[in-house]
Amino acid sequence: MERLRPSRCFFVVFCCILVFFCSLSWYNMKESRWHLRAMFSCDQHPVESTISSLIENNVRLDRILYPKPETLKPPRTDVLTIAPWLAPIIWNGIFNSDILNAQFHKRGVRIGLTTFAIKKYVRFMKDFLETAEKFFMVGHKVNYYIFTDRAHEIPNITIGEGRHIHIINVTGYQRWQDVTMRRMQMIRDETYSRFINEVDYLVCVDVDMRFYGSVGVEILGDVFGTLHPGFFGASRQQFTYDRNPKSVACIPVDEGDFYYAGGYFGGKIEEVYKLTNFCHSAMMTDKAIGIEALWHDESYLNKYFLYYKPTKILSPEYVWNNYYGSPAAVQIKRFVGVDKNYDEVRFRR
Template sequence: MFQDKCKKGRERKWIYFLIYLATLLLLSFCWYATRNHRWHSWIVLSCNPQASIDNVNQSSKLDLLKEVSLQRMLYKKPDTMKPPRSDVLMMTPWFAPIVWHGTYNFDMLNAQFHQKNVRIGITVFAIKKYTAFIKTFIETAEMFFMLGHTVNYYVFTDRVGDIPNITLGEGRQLVILKVPSYNRWQEVSMRRMEMIRDQSRQRFVNEVDYLVCVDVDMVFSDDVGVEILSDSFGTLHPSYFRASRAQFTYERRQQSTAYIPTDEGDFYYAGGYFGGTVEEVYKLSNFCHNAMMTDKGNNIEAIWHDESYLNKYFLYHKPTKILSPEYLWDNNFGVPEVLKRRRFVAVPKNHNAVRN
């Protein structure tokens, strides 16, 4: 019996040894596989020049890229130690340029955009009595706005018959978009975002590359060109470009979707001048309209209507370019030293008489 017990003990030892050995092999395999995956997870592709020649007839999106190359131009050399202007901020913390006179070479920019054959749309709302401003607006735009480029004037109006017949330059056309009339001017102001959004989706995206959305009760008084174009741009409000954050008239009620806390905010942007690519303007206008509708459902109306929602959007979706007050000015503010040009100026008027 003792011998039987010894025999069984030896058998158990062999079984334990085999189990240990199998476990060790399994752990070694798992370690090697993990190590191999971690350090050797690339894909090996064969780059055969002959195969590239054989596939030369296959098309690619890159084959359609157009080269944009400037011709010989003479201009003052930029100096890294001497900024063109030291009296104003020319760059935001997120590397978006702020456009002031003297900070760019227009001829250089214009040559680049000409080669890209960009198409620009400019939207205005001539609702009710505001149709009185459309003639002067377009006439001055023909003198100063995007000269030499393809331009579509998109006029939203409830009074199609009041829009005058204006002779336009080559490559420029007037598109009249009939829209409903609203009783309150505040409603007209806020509904702009909805209309821009809808037309961006249905029409603008097929007709133009960039949109410039401005007020109609203005006149162009100096050149406005491709220097303003970017993925998205806003304009410093002429009343607040020198003001502190505490003075900005953001929406401060927390119940509103336009709410901005007192310790947040970069600049105060004007609701009367913004734009960008059609895709980016669609995103902006869609955000603003949806936020307005949410507030309306809660019986809230932001303090400065669509401008309040625009400022909320630009706070968390930083514009890629910012226009100085040169591009939106009111002569009632005088002419500060930093303002070298007044490119787009408000028409003197009685606001109450026009809005009522």
């Protein structure tokens, strides 16, 4: 067989390389043409495309008419309405419920409300539920989660469409301190196993309260706390933080933003899990060395919010106690503590 001459070998190799690069170039041009076709075949007017899509899917865009917000005329100047880390502080008069409701209805949010009716605290359930039906998240989907050791005593009341009552049986601890501290664990566990599949936001409140005014989606955010009605005008030195340096709940006298009420917090499910898990873990750490924080779960909640800032803060309107009178800043009392004999309710079965 005749051997190829060197010049012919080089020619063959050159042709192979040329064919390879031509093929590669053709492929890239094909891809480029595909991308160009895809780009130019898309609607060049995304807004019109979105509207057309909504119309095709029978989604109606309702108009909402309201006064134009004025940049140089804030609705409230008598109170702080934003924290240094840019979290809004929710006071009466700074938000428009119609706008907020329209936005949250579009998202179809599901809201959970937890409360604890342990031992004699079950007596507050009827007032709590009846007033919640009048004022809490009206028009939205709500699941009431009632933790109780007396399920048979929970009143049977009529509730609105899209709203449900769920009873969660729990242990009735002897000491009220144990009840209030263990609720962080209970909320955490149920959030992990159940709530995350049923609701988008969780609002956690005390049961010995009643609703007097509207509490709506203005409170919802990633994670929120509520200013304690007894300290919203106090200095950090006056806050009743736990000062025991051996406790996980300890907050030094030169730290602290606000004093948050232990009976009103919440947010998105994932954030509530983080909050309650921290508080419970911190309690167990202290308990292992014989320490009990000054104000129990409230002390750990304040420690959490000091280092993991809430993304929204509720004013004392949302957890008022008539013991503190009627300061001018609190224009409406939305959720108010029920007068009671603490010794009788807490220490007798």
